[in-house]
Amino acid sequence: xxxxxxxxxxxxTYTEGLNAVKMAKYCEEVSIDSGVNIIAVPQIPDLYRVxxxxxxxxxSQHIDGAGAGSFTGHITAxxxxxxxxxxxxxxxxxxxxLLADIDSAVASAKKSGLTSVVCTxxxxxxKAAATFGPEYVAIEPPELIGSGIPVSxxxxxxxxxxxxxxxxxxxxxEVLCGAGISKGEDVAAxxxxxxxxxxLASGVVKAKDPKAALLDLVGKI
Amino acid sequence: xxxxxxxxxxxxTYTEGLNAVKMAKYCEEVSIDSGVNIIAVPQIPDLYRVxxxxxxxxxSQHIDGAGAGSFTGHITAxxxxxxxxxxxxxxxxxxxxLLADIDSAVASAKKSGLTSVVCTxxxxxxKAAATFGPEYVAIEPPELIGSGIPVSxxxxxxxxxxxxxxxxxxxxxEVLCGAGISKGEDVAAxxxxxxxxxxLASGVVKAKDPKAALLDLVGKI
Amino acid sequence: xxxxxxxxxxxxTYTEGLNAVKMAKYCEEVSIDSGVNIIAVPQIPDLYRVxxxxxxxxxSQHIDGAGAGSFTGHITAxxxxxxxxxxxxxxxxxxxxLLADIDSAVASAKKSGLTSVVCTxxxxxxKAAATFGPEYVAIEPPELIGSGIPVSxxxxxxxxxxxxxxxxxxxxxEVLCGAGISKGEDVAAxxxxxxxxxxLASGVVKAKDPKAALLDLVGKI
Amino acid sequence: xxxxxxxxxxxxTYTEGLNAVKMAKYCEEVSIDSGVNIIAVPQIPDLYRVxxxxxxxxxSQHIDGAGAGSFTGHITAxxxxxxxxxxxxxxxxxxxxLLADIDSAVASAKKSGLTSVVCTxxxxxxKAAATFGPEYVAIEPPELIGSGIPVSxxxxxxxxxxxxxxxxxxxxxEVLCGAGISKGEDVAAxxxxxxxxxxLASGVVKAKDPKAALLDLVGKI
Numbered sequence: 001x002x003x004x005x006x007x008x009x010x011x012x013t014y015t016e017g018l019n020a021v022k023m024a025k026y027c028e029e030v031s032i033d034s035g036v037n038i039i040a041v042p043q044i045p046d047l048y049r050v051x052x053x054x055x056x057x058x059x060s061q062h063i064d065g066a067g068a069g070s071f072t073g074h075i076t077a078x079x080x081x082x083x084x085x086x087x088x089x090x091x092x093x094x095x096x097x098l099l100a101d102i103d104s105a106v107a108s109a110k111k112s113g114l115t116s117v118v119c120t121x122x123x124x125x126x127k128a129a130a131t132f133g134p135e136y137v138a139i140e141p142p143e144l145i146g147s148g149i150p151v152s153x154x155x156x157x158x159x160x161x162x163x164x165x166x167x168x169x170x171x172x173x174e175v176l177c178g179a180g181i182s183k184g185e186d187v188a189a190x191x192x193x194x195x196x197x198x199x200l201a202s203g204v205v206k207a208k209d210p211k212a213a214l215l216d217l218v219g220k221i
Numbered sequence: 222x223x224x225x226x227x228x229x230x231x232x233x234t235y236t237e238g239l240n241a242v243k244m245a246k247y248c249e250e251v252s253i254d255s256g257v258n259i260i261a262v263p264q265i266p267d268l269y270r271v272x273x274x275x276x277x278x279x280x281s282q283h284i285d286g287a288g289a290g291s292f293t294g295h296i297t298a299x300x301x302x303x304x305x306x307x308x309x310x311x312x313x314x315x316x317x318x319l320l321a322d323i324d325s326a327v328a329s330a331k332k333s334g335l336t337s338v339v340c341t342x343x344x345x346x347x348k349a350a351a352t353f354g355p356e357y358v359a360i361e362p363p364e365l366i367g368s369g370i371p372v373s374x375x376x377x378x379x380x381x382x383x384x385x386x387x388x389x390x391x392x393x394x395e396v397l398c399g400a401g402i403s404k405g406e407d408v409a410a411x412x413x414x415x416x417x418x419x420x421l422a423s424g425v426v427k428a429k430d431p432k433a434a435l436l437d438l439v440g441k442i
Numbered sequence: 443x444x445x446x447x448x449x450x451x452x453x454x455t456y457t458e459g460l461n462a463v464k465m466a467k468y469c470e471e472v473s474i475d476s477g478v479n480i481i482a483v484p485q486i487p488d489l490y491r492v493x494x495x496x497x498x499x500x501x502s503q504h505i506d507g508a509g510a511g512s513f514t515g516h517i518t519a520x521x522x523x524x525x526x527x528x529x530x531x532x533x534x535x536x537x538x539x540l541l542a543d544i545d546s547a548v549a550s551a552k553k554s555g556l557t558s559v560v561c562t563x564x565x566x567x568x569k570a571a572a573t574f575g576p577e578y579v580a581i582e583p584p585e586l587i588g589s590g591i592p593v594s595x596x597x598x599x600x601x602x603x604x605x606x607x608x609x610x611x612x613x614x615x616e617v618l619c620g621a622g623i624s625k626g627e628d629v630a631a632x633x634x635x636x637x638x639x640x641x642l643a644s645g646v647v648k649a650k651d652p653k654a655a656l657l658d659l660v661g662k663i
Numbered sequence: 664x665x666x667x668x669x670x671x672x673x674x675x676t677y678t679e680g681l682n683a684v685k686m687a688k689y690c691e692e693v694s695i696d697s698g699v700n701i702i703a704v705p706q707i708p709d710l711y712r713v714x715x716x717x718x719x720x721x722x723s724q725h726i727d728g729a730g731a732g733s734f735t736g737h738i739t740a741x742x743x744x745x746x747x748x749x750x751x752x753x754x755x756x757x758x759x760x761l762l763a764d765i766d767s768a769v770a771s772a773k774k775s776g777l778t779s780v781v782c783t784x785x786x787x788x789x790k791a792a793a794t795f796g797p798e799y800v801a802i803e804p805p806e807l808i809g810s811g812i813p814v815s816x817x818x819x820x821x822x823x824x825x826x827x828x829x830x831x832x833x834x835x836x837e838v839l840c841g842a843g844i845s846k847g848e849d850v851a852a853x854x855x856x857x858x859x860x861x862x863l864a865s866g867v868v869k870a871k872d873p874k875a876a877l878l879d880l881v882g883k884i
Contacts, residue, residue, distance in 0.1 A: 013292045017303030044296060045281070045304035048269045060266070062294030070367055070422070071234045073283030073296075073316030075265060082238030083266035095294030096540045099533060103566050124545050128570040131611070146291055169573070169611075201291070317761045320754060324787045345766050349791040352832070390794070390832075455734045459745030486738060487723070487746035490711045502708070504736030512809055512864070513676045515725030515758030517707060517736075524680030525708035537736030588733055643733070 005187060006197030007217060008117065008138070008176065010041045010061065010089070014205045020046040021053045023210060028054040030214040037197070038214070041089060044075055051084025059117070060088040062095045065105030077105070077112035087115030089199075090134070093142045099128075106132040117176065117199070123158060127165040130173045137166060137175055138199045144179035146202050151179040152189035163194035182207075184219045226408055227418030228438060229338065229359070229397065231262040231282065231310070235426045241267040242274045244431060249275040251435040258418070259435070262310060265296055272305025280338070281309040283316045286326030298326070298333035308336030310420075311355070314363045320349075327353040338397065338420070344379060348386040351394045358387060358396055359420045365400035367423050372400040373410035384415035403428075405440045447629060448639030449659060450559065450580070450618065452483045452503065452531070456647045462488040463495045465652060470496040472656040479639070480656070483531060486517055493526025501559070502530040504537045507547030519547070519554035529557030531641075532576070535584045541570075548574040559618065559641070565600060569607040572615045579608060579617055580641045586621035588644050593621040594631035605636035624649075626661045668850055669860030670880060671780065671801070671839065673704045673724065673752070677868045683709040684716045686873060691717040693877040700860070701877070704752060707738055714747025722780070723751040725758045728768030740768070740775035750778030752862075753797070756805045762791075769795040780839065780862070786821060790828040793836045800829060800838055801862045807842035809865050814842040815852035826857035845870075847882045 015023050024040040031038040041059045042050045051058040060080040067076060080088060090105045091097045097105065102118060109116040116134035120126040121142050129137045139162040144151050152159060159177045166173050174196045181187065182203030190198050200217075207213035236244050245261040252259035262280045263271045272279040281301040288297060301309060311326045312318045318326065323339060330337040337355035341347040342363050350358045360383040365372050373380060380398045387394050395417045402408065403424030411419050421438075428434035457465050466482040473480040483501045484492045493500040502522040509518060522530060532547045533539045539547065544560060551558040558576035562568040563584050571579045581604040586593050594601060601619045608615050616638045623629065624645030632640050642659075649655035678686050687703040694701040704722045705713045714721040723743040730739060743751060753768045754760045760768065765781060772779040779797035783789040784805050792800045802825040807814050815822060822840045829836050837859045844850065845866025853861050863880075870876035 010293055013287060013289050013295055013297050013300065016297070016300040043300045044265050044294070045268050045300045045306075047266050049304070066234060068234050071315055072231055072310065072313040072422075073265070074234055075294075076234050076237070079234065079237040079264045079266045083270070085266075089293065091541060092293040094292055096542060098538045099541045099544055099570060100538060100563050100567055102541055103564065103570070107566075121542050122545065124549075124574060125542055128541060128545070128573045131570045131573060132566060201293075312762060317763060319759045320762045320765055320791060321759060321784050321788055323762055324785065324791070328787075342763050343766065345770075345795060346763055349762060349766070349794045352791045352794060353787060452735055455729060455731050455737055455739050455742065458739070458742040485742045486707050486736070487710050487742045487748075489708050491746070508676060510676050513757055514673055514752065514755040514864075515707070515738075516676055518676050518679070521676065521679040521706045521708045525712070527708075531735065534735040536734055643735075 004035065004037060005191055006037045006039065006176065007187065008039045008041060008059065008197065008199040009204050010199060010201040011043060011205050012201050013043055016043050016046055020050055023205060024050045024054045024056070024058070026211040026214055028056045030211065030218060031056050034218040036218040039087070044080065047080055047083040047085050057086045058084060059115070060085045062092065063088045063090060063105050063109060065101045065108050067108060077108040077114050081112045081114055085114065087117065090116055090118045091129070092119045093121060093140060093145060102129065103132055106134050120162070123161040123165050126162040127169055130166040130169040133170055134173060137162070137173060138178050139175065140178040140199065147180045148182065149180040150186035150189065151177050151181070152186050152193060154180065156193055159190065159193040159195060182213065184217050187217055225256065225258060226412055227258045227260065227397065228408065229260045229262060229280065229418065229420045230425050231420060231422040232264060232426050233422050234264055237264050237267055241271050244426060245271045245275045245277070245279070247432040247435055249277045251432065251439055252277050255439040257439040260308070265301065268301055268304040268306050278307045279305055280336070281306045283313065284309045284311060284326050284330060286322045286329050288329060298329040298335050302333045302335055306335065308338065311337055311339045312350070313340045314342060314361055314366060323350065324353055327355050341383070344382040344386050347383040348390055351387040351390040354391055355394060358383070358394060359399050360396065361399040361420065368401045369403065370401045371407035371410065372398050372402070373407050373414060375401065377414055380411065380414040380416060403434065405438050408438055446477065446479060447633055448479045448481065448618065449629065450481045450483060450501065450639065450641045451646050452641060452643040453485060453647050454643050455485055458485050458488055462492055465647060466492045466496045466498070466500070468653040468656055470498045472653065472660060473498050476660040478660040481529070486522065489522055489525040489527050499528045500526055501557070502527045504534065505530045505532060505547050505551060507543045507550050509550060519550040519556050523554045523556055527556065529559065532558055532560045533571070534561045535563060535582060535587060544571065545574055548576050562604070565603040565607050568604040569611055572608040572611040575612055576615060579604070579615060580620055581617065582620040582641065589622045590624065591622040592628035592631065593619050593623070594628050594635060596622065598635055601632065601635040601637060624655065626659050629659055667698065667700060668854055669700045669702065669839065670850065671702045671704060671722065671860065671862040672867050673862060673864040674706060674868050675864050676706055679706050679709055683713055686868060687713045687717045687719070687721070689874040689877055691719045693874065693881060694719050697881040699881040702750070707743065710743055710746040710748050720749045721747055722778070723748045725755065726751045726753060726768050726772065728764045728771050730771060740771040740777050744775045744777055748777065750780065753779055753781045754792070755782045756784060756803055756808060765792065766795055769797050783825070786824040786828050789825040790832055793829040793832040796833055797836060800825070800836060801841055802838065803841040803862065810843045811845065812843040813849035813852065814840050814844070815849050815856060817843065819856055822853065822856040822858060845876065847880050850880055
């Protein structure tokens with residue numbers, strides 16, 4: 001098919017250091033072989049090492065939206081950019097932000113030239129997130145995260161509803177979906193529902209054979 | 222004098238990337254020249270790059286206390302260790318933690334072999350923090366942070382009171398103090414009050430000449 | 443003039459118990475005398491006592507969005523409704539919420555029949571908040587809160603820009619503004635900028651003569 | 664037996680308004696009949712109404728530790744006291760606080776004459792909480808809350824260990840335990856382990872017959 005979907009692989013805190021580099025290399029190999037865009041999202045302290053080891057895009061799992069100043073321990077767009085990230089998740093369900101901080105995080109990502117993926121939990125929140133004009137919103141019903149039940153099957157309406165809501169508010173914002181995604185057919189279903197790709201984690205990083213899992217993911221798209 | 226104090230330089234979000242490496246190298250040069258222990262605390266995405274560039278200890282500005290799992294965007298002890306950090310601040314006044322998370326952060330630092338510095342805001346909180354048995358607590362009255370007025374002069378009782386409180390609870394825990402520290406005489410005063418060193422930031426990292434600021438800091442100890 | 447503005451008086455934690463009842467009675471007297479709609483917003487534990495003592499509307503300072511369940515210490519729409527509140531502030535700059543919780547708070551307010559006032563800090567956040575369809579959004583630049591400098595003078599563009607942004611997203615949502623409001627001319631300026639009223643606190647509750655302050659507020663509208 | 668235990672009944676957000684008054688009256692009736700101290704802990708907006716309806720002590724589910732000032736939506740010790748509460752839970756596992764805020768909450772409770780019950784999740788946190796000198800700490804392993812499996816059976820060591828840890832740090836602080844408590848034999852077991860009573864919620868407030876549940880609770884002590 002003609003579409004080239006985006007597959008965002010969130011390493012969560014499952015893998016780190018050399019294992020994170022190895023996981024990112026699997027993503028790179030499968031991306032090169034298949035032509036499918038795969039993005040690696042390692043833990044923040046691993047960004048520099050991972051970004052220096054692979055040619056596929058590397059995203060941060062989180063930024064705070066603070067800039068230069070008295071913000072000990074905060075993760076800034078400038079610093080993850082400097083470490084080699086070219087984009088970032090914002091407001092993941094495991095690292096939710098205050099409304100005002102999502103605004104400043106998206107704004108600081110834009111200023112630093114990072115691509116933003118704002119994560120959301122339902123159609124109403126997706127719509128609100130789209131007003132900030134990130135490159136992507138990623139709808140992930142929290143109850144399905146890590147469940148093994150793909151959102152594209154369990155709740156297709158939340159995906160297509162999110163796509164419609166976003167297109168009314170901000171036509172340039174693209175939609176991803178996540179939660180329970182682990183197979184190529186889940187990706188295909190997500191694309192059918194109007195998304196441009198998926199966000200997933202355990203389906204790959206906790207798989208017995210992560211490379212095989214990635215190959216399955218891109219195989220049926 | 223006989224004491225060899227600890228000087229912990231927190232880069233906050235003032236400097237990043239190559240500038241963070243440069244700042245850490247100033248710390249290294251002054252540490253080697255003076256024989257004073259200086260610790261560099263860069264932003265978290267800079268840990269790997271900075272730790273790979275200097276021989277002095279590098280600490281993280283923060284850890285969350287989460288371990289391996291579904292904790293997107295959390296900063297784990299394991300991952301900062303893997304990036305080259307040998308210690309970490311915990312509960313800095315700009316990145317405060319829930320009580321239960323300080324417990325799990327100190328415990329996960331111990332498990333990973335990281336040195337813990339738990340930051341506190343008054344004597345009562347210092348005493349509570351000491352019960353967790355970190356290697357250090359660092360008392361920093363929030364109203365003096367970044368003020369240019371050294372805690373050792375503005376409120377010596379909070380420093381000596383913290384030392385006494387800690388020694389009653391956990392004799393092995395050492396005390397640092399911070400807030401407004403920028404000169405060698407401030408460090409000397411802190412040591413007189415029973416601490417083993419200082420935690421500082423803007424006094425060095427925002428100085429016109431950071432290396433000169435570091436030399437002044439270690440010069441009168 | 444024909445407009446009947448809304449004046450929302452936030453008691454913050456400045457006054458409580460019998461003093462909160464007295465403050466609410468001043469609001470009631472001035473509302474009856476002037477015909478201007480004044481809403482009293484006492485501390486949450488005072489809601490029942492205040493709502494039982496005055497005939498003007500009483501709002502809560504905050505709700506969490508949780509419903510019935512294992513949510514110890516959370517403030518539910520159902521419970522503040524049962525205590526006599528007919529509306530609530532949500533996401534005040536001193537009590538900011540996660541994006542997903544603003545969604546659930548507005549939804550639970552609707553379900554309980556409470557009027558929602560979602561507070562915001564800039565035009566972008568106002569626009570996002572409007573997507574949830576609360577009855578009101580209240581734009582309050584944090585740097586002007588408690589400053590004595592009225593937002594309607596200091597930053598009229600943030601007010602008129604908020605009105606425009608809201609009308610594009612959700613024409614039924616009305617806009618209030620706050621921060622630094624203390625005089626009737628500030629209210630008149632706010633109405634000129636397209637709002638339907640103001641949110642204020644210290645200008646009344648910390649005034650030497652709160653009733654005189656209220657009379658001044660409604661006198662020049 | 665000689666002991667007169669304390670039974671703290673947390674209404675969570677399960678019941679409100681007139682139902683909260685009714686639940687508090689059950690607590691009062693059983694307390695008077697049995698001579699056992701029972702404390703009612705309704706939702707915060709219900710404090711005034713409940714405290715005005717019963718003669719047993721009424722506690723708040725939470726305070727923030729802020730005092731008079733610009734703290735919209737915060738729950739102050741002064742205000743819950745003024746509403747009729749004579750004590751408060753602090754740091755319940757469903758409403759956890761930053762370490763520094765537990766300190767200020769306990770201090771402001773003392774200043775207002777409120778009895779403090781600081782909730783904790785393990786022995787280490789219990790020990791830290793005890794340093795603040797609240798009247799009570801309540802150990803509640805989060806994984807057992809609402810489980811129906813009493814902590815006194817499932818994990819007696821965490822209870823007796825908490826008692827020992829507290830007695831070493833602050834002999835005047837008394838220990839309660841909670842999580843899964845629903846029967847008189849659970850209370851008796853808790854007392855055997857060195858506590859002075861229990862904290863419970865669903866075992867009473869979600870019981871088909873709450874008064875019968877209370878009678879069972881006090882019957883076998």
